[in-house]
Each structure stands twice: as C-alpha cells, then as structure tokens.
Amino acid sequence: MDARPLPDLSDAALAASGRRVFEIERDALAAVAARIDGAFTAACRLILEARGRVVCTGMGKSGHVARKIAATLASTGTPAFYMHPGEAGHGDLGMVTDADIVLALSNSGESDEVLMLLPVLKRQGNRLIAMTGRPGSTLAREADVHLDVTVPAEACPLALAPTASTTAALAMGDALAVALLEARGFTADDFARSHPAGALGRRLLLHIADVMHSGDAVPRVRADASVSEALVEMTRKRLGMTAVVDDDGRLLGLYTDGDLRRSLDDENLDLRNTRIAEVMTRAPKTIGADALAVEAARLMETHKISGLLVVDAERRVVGALNIHDLLRARVV
Structure with missing residues (x-):
C-alpha cells in the first residue's frame, strides 16, 4: 500500500510553489550575470569578426533554447540559424560553411549528438562557442570560448526537468544578441526591415x-x-x-x-x-x-x-x- 502523503492542493500551496520558482530562477540569473566576463566579450568578438553566420545547435530542451537564440540573433542584425544536431549528422552539416561560427548548447556538455559534430567542425575550421552548465565537460573543453551558465539549483524540486538552467541559457543568449546589436549600431529601422509583416515594420517602412x-x-x-x-x-x-x-x-x-x-x-x-x-x-x-x-x-x-x-x-x-x-x- 502506498503510504506517500497526499500533496497539498490548496491555493496557498500552489501560489507558494510558483513564487519559489521565481526566486530560484532569479538567483540563477544573478549567478550567471556575475560571470559576464572575458569569455563573454571574447564570444562577442568572435561573432563580430566572423564572415559567416552563427549556427546555433543543441539537443532536447537545449535545442529549443538554441532555436530561440538563433531567432533573436537573426532579428537583431546577426545572421543566424538553428541546426538540429541529429539531422546534422545526416546531411544538414552541408549548411555550415567554414566562415560560420557554431554556438553549441548543452547543459551537461556531454550530449552525444552535439559531441559527434565536433571533429567535422574542427576539421572544417569552424570556431566554436559552447554554452554549458559544466565548465569541465567535453564540450566546454573543446570550445574556443566557453560561456558558463551553471546555476545553483533547478527550480524543479526533483532536479530533473531543466528549468533554471534553460532560463539562464536564454538570458545569456539575449545578452549576446543585445551586446552585438549595440556593437553593430543596429537601429529601429534595421529591425523593421527584418520584420516587415510586424506592427513596427508597418509603422517604420510603410510610406x-x-x-x-x-x-x-x-x-x-x-x-x-x-x-x-x-x-x-x-x-x-x-x-x-x-x-x-x-x-x-x-x-x-x-x-x-x-x-x-x-x-x-x-x-x-x-x-x-x-x-x-x-x-x-x-x-x-x-x-x-x-x-x-x-x-x-x-x-x-x-x-x-x-x-x-x-x-x-x-x-x-x-x-x-x-x-x-x-x-x-x-x-x-
């Protein structure tokens, strides 16, 4: 017979659970923000000096974050796209040129699908920026620049579902995009040209x-x-x-x-x-x-x-x- 206590489903308990998530993720963001340092500026310079695009990749939840980062970069003046690491090994690597920068996300830094790409990318001469929660991981060690997004704790009480770690990675991606936007002198008019169907595009482009x-x-x-x-x-x-x-x-x-x-x-x-x-x-x-x-x-x-x-x-x-x-x- 299962003797586990029944969960507390009161309004107060549900609200307290929600607030706890915000507190944990706030602390995670503060911890990662404190590590915006030379590695971050080195990543920015690699991208600014690149002749090609930023190829963002990651598996699972890290893949969803990488896709969002690619979209944010592309809409703010840094050409970028997302490449699924599983599909990359079956032909999609052909989309990557030797002029491109690869931004690889993996919280563990040991995702097999991502690590499998490294020899090909290294042989082609691509510079690699890694974003992981483990500075000693394989991906972090192999990268030209490692962005440390380690968080004190996940918001998931089981420490299983990526929560605070994905929030931290998203914020780091936004930090990259905004720093690059400002470095490029990207303007509202530039933004409108990449968003012609949006409200801002109509306001700034329609004569x-x-x-x-x-x-x-x-x-x-x-x-x-x-x-x-x-x-x-x-x-x-x-x-x-x-x-x-x-x-x-x-x-x-x-x-x-x-x-x-x-x-x-x-x-x-x-x-x-x-x-x-x-x-x-x-x-x-x-x-x-x-x-x-x-x-x-x-x-x-x-x-x-x-x-x-x-x-x-x-x-x-x-x-x-x-x-x-x-x-x-x-x-x-």
Whole structure:
C-alpha cells in the first residue's frame, strides 16, 4: 500500500510553489550575470569578426533554447540559424560553411549528438562557442570560448526537468544578441526591415505613397465648379472629400463631408449655383508622398480630421487618403 502523503492542493500551496520558482530562477540569473566576463566579450568578438553566420545547435530542451537564440540573433542584425544536431549528422552539416561560427548548447556538455559534430567542425575550421552548465565537460573543453551558465539549483524540486538552467541559457543568449546589436549600431529601422509583416515594420517602412489613392482615384474639382458638382465628385470617389485645384492641379482648398453639413445649415445656400471656392476650406492640412504612413495617422489624430491630401513640392495634388486606408494597412 502506498503510504506517500497526499500533496497539498490548496491555493496557498500552489501560489507558494510558483513564487519559489521565481526566486530560484532569479538567483540563477544573478549567478550567471556575475560571470559576464572575458569569455563573454571574447564570444562577442568572435561573432563580430566572423564572415559567416552563427549556427546555433543543441539537443532536447537545449535545442529549443538554441532555436530561440538563433531567432533573436537573426532579428537583431546577426545572421543566424538553428541546426538540429541529429539531422546534422545526416546531411544538414552541408549548411555550415567554414566562415560560420557554431554556438553549441548543452547543459551537461556531454550530449552525444552535439559531441559527434565536433571533429567535422574542427576539421572544417569552424570556431566554436559552447554554452554549458559544466565548465569541465567535453564540450566546454573543446570550445574556443566557453560561456558558463551553471546555476545553483533547478527550480524543479526533483532536479530533473531543466528549468533554471534553460532560463539562464536564454538570458545569456539575449545578452549576446543585445551586446552585438549595440556593437553593430543596429537601429529601429534595421529591425523593421527584418520584420516587415510586424506592427513596427508597418509603422517604420510603410510610406504615404504605399497607401494613398492616386491618378483618377483622387477626387478633385476646379475652383469654378458648383457645390453640387463637388458633391458628385465626392460621391464618385468615395473618400469623403474633394480637392479644389487650379488649372495646373495646384491645391487651392478642400471640401469635406463636414463642410457639406455646415453648408446645409445655411438655408440660403444654392448648391447648384454656389461656387465651391466660396465654401471650401482654404490651406488644409496636407502631407507628402514620401512621408511615413504613421505621420498621416498622427496628423489626423492631432487635428481631428479623417482625410488628407497628398501634394508634391509644387503643391500639386498627387494623392489622397483617409483613416480607412490607414486602418486597412494596419498602421492604426
């Protein structure tokens, strides 16, 4: 008969268990941070001086961490990819060139799948950075640079599941990525170029020319057009506004749905005979085609307007956009 005591499933016990994990992993991170030293800077310099990429590899949980580190490096200016050590021995080593740096993760430093790669990598001339929790391990000894991520204890009470050790390795990978990012002078614009589908990419890469209506889709009338003719143009182009231009296409004013509502309050207004120049908004807010789309969003929000005309250096109207265009482009 099993005489083991039943576990405590109270809310207090569950919360205490969770807090204990944070405390153990906090202590682990503090211990590893204290070892950011010459080995860390040597690893950074190896990567900065490399002509190739950083090939991250590891087995099991270390492999998951290595995959994440590769993704972080690649998105912050250091070309990198993950290579599964098991697949590497069956052909994937062909992806590694002699110009590449190999970053190998193994908490024990004795993962067979990783150690099996070392003779081939050494023969090819690849420099090796190892990240282990055992400085005396085979992998640590064979590496050109060893990053010590030893932790005082795992958060797992059985000391079996990698917990604090994987957190420490992740943090070391982030430390490498950020140090390299700063050393390379990597900017938000650089980040956006590698994340064109993300929110930051759209905000930093999308220009007015990418979202504006142009050509015949731009609503415009001459200054001598009637209010009625302007309404027809607004309805046809469906942007809630029309530009008022001179014979050379230069902007004279703007007439919007809001202007129409104000015009209708005037009982004496004759829509067919009143010239649009008499009721248009003069000197409306405009933007250039090469401005960022996010600038249009800021202008609209600041001035409480829902549309903008796009003009060139000579004040000729070359485009138009409204808030719905920015919403479709997911700029706002």
